[in-house]
Amino acid sequence: MGIEQEDLFAPRLVTxxxxxxxxxxxxxxxxxxxxxxxxxxxLGNNVIIVTATGCVEIISxxxxxxxxxxxxxxxxxxxxGAVVSGIxxxxxxxxxxxxxxxxxxxxxxxxxxxxxxxxxxxxxxxxAMERGHDFLYCCFDNEAYMNTGxxxxxxxxxxxxxxxxxxxxxxxxxxTRKKNMPExxxxxxxxxxxxxxxxxxxxxxxxVKRGVETEGPAYLHILSVCPTGWRxxxxxxxxxxxxxxETGIFPxxxxxxxxYRLNVDLPKLKPVKEYLKKQGRFKHLxxxxxxxxxxxVEEDYMRLREKVK
Amino acid sequence: MKKVVGLExxxxxxxAVRMAxxxxxxxxxxxxxxxxxxxxxEMVADGELDAEFxxxxxEHSAMSACVGxxxxxxxxxxxxxxxxxxxxxxxxxxPSSMRLPVVAxxxxxxxxxxxxxxxxxxxxxxxxxxxxxxxxAENNQQxxxxxxxxxxxxxxxxxxxxxxIDGFFLSHVIEDxxxxxxxxxxxxxxxxxxxxxxxxxxxVSMGCYAPPFIYSETxxxxxxAFESTxxxxxxxxxxxxxxxxxxxLPVEHYRMEGAKxxxxxxxxxxxxxxxxxxxxxxxxxxxxxxxxxxWRPFPFKELQDAVKEVGLLVVLDRAVSxxxxxxxxxxxxxxxxxxxxxxxxxxxxxxxxxxxxxxxEFKYMIQEAQKKEKAIERGEEIExxxxxxxx
Numbered sequence: 001m002g003i004e005q006e007d008l009f010a011p012r013l014v015t016x017x018x019x020x021x022x023x024x025x026x027x028x029x030x031x032x033x034x035x036x037x038x039x040x041x042x043l044g045n046n047v048i049i050v051t052a053t054g055c056v057e058i059i060s061x062x063x064x065x066x067x068x069x070x071x072x073x074x075x076x077x078x079x080x081g082a083v084v085s086g087i088x089x090x091x092x093x094x095x096x097x098x099x100x101x102x103x104x105x106x107x108x109x110x111x112x113x114x115x116x117x118x119x120x121x122x123x124x125x126x127x128a129m130e131r132g133h134d135f136l137y138c139c140f141d142n143e144a145y146m147n148t149g150x151x152x153x154x155x156x157x158x159x160x161x162x163x164x165x166x167x168x169x170x171x172x173x174x175x176t177r178k179k180n181m182p183e184x185x186x187x188x189x190x191x192x193x194x195x196x197x198x199x200x201x202x203x204x205x206x207x208v209k210r211g212v213e214t215e216g217p218a219y220l221h222i223l224s225v226c227p228t229g230w231r232x233x234x235x236x237x238x239x240x241x242x243x244x245x246e247t248g249i250f251p252x253x254x255x256x257x258x259x260y261r262l263n264v265d266l267p268k269l270k271p272v273k274e275y276l277k278k279q280g281r282f283k284h285l286x287x288x289x290x291x292x293x294x295x296x297v298e299e300d301y302m303r304l305r306e307k308v309k
Numbered sequence: 310m311k312k313v314v315g316l317e318x319x320x321x322x323x324x325a326v327r328m329a330x331x332x333x334x335x336x337x338x339x340x341x342x343x344x345x346x347x348x349x350x351e352m353v354a355d356g357e358l359d360a361e362f363x364x365x366x367x368e369h370s371a372m373s374a375c376v377g378x379x380x381x382x383x384x385x386x387x388x389x390x391x392x393x394x395x396x397x398x399x400x401x402x403x404p405s406s407m408r409l410p411v412v413a414x415x416x417x418x419x420x421x422x423x424x425x426x427x428x429x430x431x432x433x434x435x436x437x438x439x440x441x442x443x444x445x446a447e448n449n450q451q452x453x454x455x456x457x458x459x460x461x462x463x464x465x466x467x468x469x470x471x472x473x474i475d476g477f478f479l480s481h482v483i484e485d486x487x488x489x490x491x492x493x494x495x496x497x498x499x500x501x502x503x504x505x506x507x508x509x510x511x512x513v514s515m516g517c518y519a520p521p522f523i524y525s526e527t528x529x530x531x532x533x534a535f536e537s538t539x540x541x542x543x544x545x546x547x548x549x550x551x552x553x554x555x556x557x558l559p560v561e562h563y564r565m566e567g568a569k570x571x572x573x574x575x576x577x578x579x580x581x582x583x584x585x586x587x588x589x590x591x592x593x594x595x596x597x598x599x600x601x602x603x604w605r606p607f608p609f610k611e612l613q614d615a616v617k618e619v620g621l622l623v624v625l626d627r628a629v630s631x632x633x634x635x636x637x638x639x640x641x642x643x644x645x646x647x648x649x650x651x652x653x654x655x656x657x658x659x660x661x662x663x664x665x666x667x668x669x670e671f672k673y674m675i676q677e678a679q680k681k682e683k684a685i686e687r688g689e690e691i692e693x694x695x696x697x698x699x700x
Binding site for chain 2: 045046047048050057058061062063064065066068069070071072073074075076078079081082083084085086087089090091092093094096097099100106123124126127130131
């Protein structure tokens with residue numbers, strides 16, 4: 001089947017049900033809200049979602065309204081891994097004791113931003129992955145604490161401006177390299193780890209289904225373009241997500257039981273400059289720094305390709 | 310069938326958790342709570358307790374996992390102490406605000422620094438305002454009984470409940486106690502069914518966020534509901550007493566008939582205080598003892614009634630509220646402030662970081678309090694004395 005035909009055909013396979021209801025309060029062009037919408041389409045109805053404090057939680061659950069048409073809970077910022085562990089354990093034991101029908105299908109899913117995942121919530125998530133609970137965790141990575149006003153996280157890329165990594169006479173913005181959270185998940189030897197992007201919706205939905213059907217912990221890292229924090233225009237969210245993949249900055253790959261697989265393998269990467277120049281958060285970068293970023297991206301990409309057998 | 314057994318406090322609590330047919334236990338080890346989780350782990354490993362034991366990586370996650378499991382409809386238990394309760398602190402407000410009947414035991418322990426694994430009430434006092442039903446045990450029998458009652462109370466009022474036992478003094482001490490039969494306890498704690506759970510067939514949103522136009526209303530609703538828990542607590546204790554023969558009250562009296570002076574204590578040192586009262590009574594002093602069994606909701610009326618005829622109330626705190634004296638003494642003073650006739654109140658602090666409080670020290674407190682009372686009557690300010698300090 002040719003790609004043109006798939007463009008026409010594939011969307012018809014996707015449910016028209018919106019379990020993440022419209023009318024939420026996300027910014028215009030929010031890549032994260034789009035990603036959540038796609039994830040919810042792939043998850044279906046038999047799901048319990050635990051969401052960390054952050055953008056997704058505040059745009060969707062302002063009392064007395066809710067955007068969630070599925071079972072949903074939010075408690076705190078850093079404890080999604082633990083709350084989802086508790087819910088999964090509750091169902092496990094209650095099925096065993098006959099308090100819930102054994103055949104009842106329930107999927108357990110955690111949502112967190114990059115702060116809730118790579119910084120403050122990494123301990124609870126690591127614990128849940130190590131203990132082997134049956135759940136899917138989705139990190140919606142918009143590369144800074146956007147909800148509180150664009151402060152840097154350990155997932156902010158090198159050279160990006162943020163309000164706590166400002167550009168100044170002695171600073172080019174973020175001075176450290178982005179923490180590689182998918183690799184940290186892989187190091188837990190969990191059965192499924194993948195990266196995804198709402199710019200590749202079918203790939204994203206496939207991975208959600210694969211992750212949630214995997215027995216044991218599954219981790220999905222989703223790059224979520226944030227026009228507000230990235231200082232990009234809202235109309236290029238999809239384009240930026242694609243450029244992140246095409247430049248090799250955010251490769252789409254899966255690690256199934258330790259086996260690496262590149263989902264979009266590019267014979268030639270686009271220059272990172274094409275991605276960086278469209279975002280105000282990188283506008284201060286000099287050619288030297290851009291070259292440095294280019295070299296690192298290529299190095300990382302080659303390293304990843306080497307892992308694909 | 311009840312039987313008399315010699316049990317360590319920790320094991321007695323584990324028995325209560327087992328008899329309650331708890332579904333999920335999530336806990337992290339910390340001295341002096343460890344024997345409880347070790348015993349529960351054994352019970353799960355041996356199939357005596359059909360529960361999921363989640364060996365979490367921190368106390369923060371212990372309470373978070375309990376919140377998740379409780380929201381999913383499970384009967385849950387955790388226990389902690391000292392630093393663990395402090396690390397858990399943020400999460401403690403969640404089950405009380407979301408009306409989830411988590412049951413917990415705190416093995417009261419001092420707080421760092423300097424590090425101390427031994428008993429005082431610093432950890433308990435740091436979590437006074439979490440919106441849980443909180444009660445204090447003074448021996449292992451009570452630790453067991455109150456834990457059993459905690460399940461029943463929590464699930465009826467839909468608030469979490471915590472039983473405080475003194476670390477080491479109860480957790481590690483073996484005492485004779487009466488253990489009821491499994492069926493009797495099972496009958497006392499009926500099957501738990503929360504009206505709203507996380508269920509895909511009936512989806513609800515839990516833990517939504519509240520802007521200023523609605524946050525106050527949520528807190529008002531919580532406070533009204535929490536205040537109304539007291540009748541249920543009394544009812545549960547009454548029924549427990551009728552069934553098992555041991556009766557509990559929010560404020561308990563010991564030799565208070567005609568007492569002009571009263572000691573006020575919480576926790577395990579109360580039994581030492583009883584000995585001091587016995588000796589003083591023999592010496593002809595009109596001394597009695599009152600113990601706060603129920604700490605939250607605070608038993609205002611019962612306390613006011615208890616001290617109606619008392620001229621001097623001597624309050625012992627096992628914690629320091631720096632710059633404010635003893636926290637229990639502060640609360641007792643505020644609880645009695647509106648009373649027309651109220652006793653002079655003298656506070657002492659003692660038993661910090663596991664230090665014993667002797668019978669003689671209780672007698673010393675009574676004597677000193679009588680001197681301080683004279684100073685109060687002269688209009689002088691008195692300081693909260695820390696007893697037994699080597700200088």
